[in-house]
Amino acid sequence: MEQQHISIKNLSEDDRPREKLITKGKQALSDAELIAILIASGSRNETAVQLSQRILASHSNNLNELAKLSINDLKKFKGIGEAKAITIIAALELGRRRKEVDVQKQDVIKTSKDAYAHMAPKLSDLPHEEFWILLLNRSNKIIRTELVGRGGVSGTVADVRLILKSAVEHLASSIVLSHNHPSGNLQPSKEDINLTQKVKQGAALFDIQVIDHIIVGDANYYSFADEGLL
Numbered sequence: 001m002e003q004q005h006i007s008i009k010n011l012s013e014d015d016r017p018r019e020k021l022i023t024k025g026k027q028a029l030s031d032a033e034l035i036a037i038l039i040a041s042g043s044r045n046e047t048a049v050q051l052s053q054r055i056l057a058s059h060s061n062n063l064n065e066l067a068k069l070s071i072n073d074l075k076k077f078k079g080i081g082e083a084k085a086i087t088i089i090a091a092l093e094l095g096r097r098r099k100e101v102d103v104q105k106q107d108v109i110k111t112s113k114d115a116y117a118h119m120a121p122k123l124s125d126l127p128h129e130e131f132w133i134l135l136l137n138r139s140n141k142i143i144r145t146e147l148v149g150r151g152g153v154s155g156t157v158a159d160v161r162l163i164l165k166s167a168v169e170h171l172a173s174s175i176v177l178s179h180n181h182p183s184g185n186l187q188p189s190k191e192d193i194n195l196t197q198k199v200k201q202g203a204a205l206f207d208i209q210v211i212d213h214i215i216v217g218d219a220n221y222y223s224f225a226d227e228g229l230l
Contacts, residue, residue, distance in 0.1 A: 032056055036048035039088065051077065055077055055080070063095075066088075066092065067093075067095075092125075097121075107141055109176060112223035115178065119132060119134070120221070123216040129150070129179055130179060131156050131157075131178070132145060132177075133166065135170050143172055167203060167208050176213070177195075177196060177213040177224075179216070181216070192213070212230065213225075
């Protein structure tokens with residue numbers, strides 16, 4: 001039997017996301033209710049809230065996972081067209097950029113946590129791997145943050161020569177390597193370990209120290225320095 005369509009207008013005022021935001025504040029809304037405000041309407045058989053709940057549930061109610069979806073991925077859900085998909089993606093991207101602005105206030109790397117905080121906004125939501133470097137001066141202040149490699153879901157290629165060239169050109173005293181694992185598995189691969197050692201050995205010739213290699217996951221990280229791999 002076809003489910004009866006329930007319009008948000010027919011819900012009690014407390015269950016209407018917009019009214020709830022006005023009367024109770026934005027913190028009172030669930031993730032699904034916030035998304036429902038973005039998409040404004042559901043489908044014939046679902047309210048916007050129900051549709052949003054279904055989208056979130058299909059990705060373990062994880063906003064980081066949702067942020068990895070493309071327009072075509074979102075359009076697979078009945079009730080989500082291109083305009084709604086674009087709205088969701090734009091909102092999540094604004095959230096990512098907000099995190100990035102907050103991180104920019106902290107431009108000195110003292111611990112692995114500092115390095116992760118700087119790189120997570122760039123790497124944590126990506127569906128593919130990217131390899132970045134942080135170039136630091138003698139005070140561990142960031143001189144430059146640079147993308148040096150982009151790959152697929154299961155790997156990326158970073159050129160040791162390009163990493164060292166950038167470090168020398170910008171007169172870096174030390175380097176932090178960083179890349180992401182879209183799978184969420186934070187353990188370094190043999191390739192990760194080999195690349196780190198090659199960069200470390202090459203950098204030493206220029207009196208440049210590799211102080212860490214950070215692997216970024218969805219909400220956590222792996223530090224080569226913390227684990228004694230440097």
